[in-house]
Amino acid sequence: MSDEFIPPRGTLDWLPARQAARHAMLDAFRAICDGSGYSEVATPVFEEKALFSRTAGESSEVVGKEMYLFEDQGERVLALRPEFTASLMRLYLGNGMSREAQPVRVWCAGSCYRYAAVQRGRYREFTQVDAEAIGSDDPAVDAELIALQLRWYAALGLEGVELRINTIGDKGDREPYLAVLRAYLDAHIDQVDDEIRRQRDLNPLRAFDTKDPASQKVMADAPKIADHVSEAAQEHFAAVRSFLDARGIDYTVDPTLVRGLDYYCRTTWEVAWPELGAQSGIGGGGRYDGLAESIGGPATPGVGFASGVERVLLALEDQGRLPATTGGVDAFFAIFADAARPELHALLDQARDAGVRCEADLAGRAVKGQMKQADRIGAAQTVVCGDDEWARRVCLVRDMTSGEQVDVPFDGLVEFLVNAKG
RNA sequence: GUGGGCGUAGCUCAGCUGGUGGUAGCUCCUGGUUGUGGUCCAGGCGGUCGUGGGUUCGAGUCCCAUCGCUCACCCCA
Incomplete structure (x- = not known):
């Protein structure tokens, strides 16, 4: 109680029962990735700050105000990783993996760090599992990753998860659409809340996430990005859906689904367990065909997802499905x-x-x-x-x-x- | 960063409009059984009432601050 030291805010101690459960969850992920042709890799916990700020985009909250930054004795500006995708693309580009058979499919698991208000299911040090397929624009890869992610939840016995998918088009579709969206917002600017007005210039897509009822009403009729994407992107999305349909995967197409990191394009998805409350998103992913170029590499398509281990664990606990600990001695x-x-x-x-x-x-x-x-x-x-x-x-x-x-x-x-x- | 709720034993919690911290439950230890577990019975260990101030003759209780947890906003995994 009055001990001198307590763990820093937003960090967790892992006591035996939960640590064993977490370990079992990661083992299950490893088994599923192995069985699907994904190889485990690991990247440093910290990277140059610019790797994240250039890829995720300055407009994202993650980069704008949630990164743990520090300078080392060599005056390098470093950041604790807020996510894996940028590091994995860097790993791919920097190790000549574009010469291997494409796509290169990798997975990893580890701690990520974001300085955000602490809440149940949202911690400053948290664990993600991540799988990425780099080097193919085949829609079958998008579907394979979605299926892989869902297979993990199924293997853990997690029930009631909901998948939402959307397409946000290609980079070239973005600006013309944003112009249309801004014009719509301007036309209804007196009916939406301050938050949307504040985001109007930098990140107008966020308006779709509003919880304000009046704003929601306005956004219901707003132009949707899926209606403003290239034919190629639409075909890609239709193909992804056919691969999901053939697997019998349930999903909802949500034209307002917008993800917070700038590098996404085309397919985006989120998996939620709604009963988790405000932090119901247990995992999400998408395609990021422009990411490689943003860090100085050649144009390289990629797609992947991350899922929060703590959130999945909370969902499992709520459902009474914590992986059993291997107790007992002989x-x-x-x-x-x-x-x-x-x-x-x-x-x-x-x-x-x-x-x-x-x-x-x-x-x-x-x-x-x-x-x-x-x-x-x-x-x-x-x-x-x-x-x-x-x-x-x-x-x-x-x-x-x-x-x-x-x-x-x-x-x-x-x-x-x-x-x-x- | 902004609001609401909550911090009493290792855990779960009582504690009324301020008046001595609970034979409370679980756990743990010991004994009943001089060397034998699960059940039962008895006893014991264990608290600066989150922390620091303030009001008061007197604060677990009221006030302020602070830290932590929690719910929501926000963000996202």
Whole structure:
């Protein structure tokens, strides 16, 4: 309570139960990616600030005010990564991966950092899983990634997730559309709230996300970007949908779905679990065909998604579907003869080497307390050694289910425990 | 960054219009069973009432500030 140090705001300690659940979630993601031809990579937790500001765009909140920035002793301006996509594109471009068979499909998982107001499901240090396919503009790749993301949720047992998709066209479609949208906003400027007026110049697309009822009414009739995209982009979107339809994936086409990072184009999507409240978005992604050029690379198509592990974990907890922790031990050593402890702890390690999961009392418990502890941790066998057994160089091994007890000599103990384990 | 709610034992929580911190539940430890778990019974450990000020004869209770959690705005994973 009044401890001197507490974790920094927006960070989490991971206690055994939740850490085990998180680990199981990442294992599931790894298995699904492996099975789909995605290879794991890792990138630094910090990068040059410009990598993020150039790709995500200065107008995005993430870059504008949420990045953790610092300068190192070499006066380099660095940022803790707010997301993975830019780093993965940098990795692709900087390691000659454009010469490999395309598309290059990678995934990673790790901590990201954003300085935002802390809320349930929104932390300043949070964990993302991310998968990207770089080097193909095939709509089948967009659909493959959406399917991959949904397969993860399904594997975790998460129910009730909702997929929304949209197309926001190509870069060339953006400015003409934004001009149309601004003209519409200007025509209704007295009916929308201040926030929309403030965003009018820099990020007018955000107007679609408004929660203000009057503004929502106005935006319902606003020109939608999907109606102002190139024919090629429309065809691409139709193809993506056909790949989703053939898989039987449920989705809603949401013409107002706009994502917050500037590099997106064409397909965008979001997956939500609505009961999570304000932070209901558990993952999202999209295509980013212009991203490579923004960091000095050749034109390279790409598509990918990220999903927030903490949010998915919260959803699983709410649904009572936390991955079970692998508890239980095979044997507990209850040693009442102090003189026997060194030799028996050595035997205990030999048993561990043989694959028997075991522990001994380390709290100075009395006999009853040690038995209770053996029961509490779910030990299948309890190895008892008191003065009598020590003198005879045997242990009394108690089967905790049947209650049967047998003497086992020290030199046969490991073998006995291995056999008892089955 | 802006509002609302909440901070009492390791956990879950009582505590009324200010008047001695709870035989509270769970957990933990010990004993009943001189060396044997799960059930039961008994006992025990455990609190600067988030923190710092203020009002008052007296503050867990009222006021201010601060930190944390939480809900919403915002943003997004």
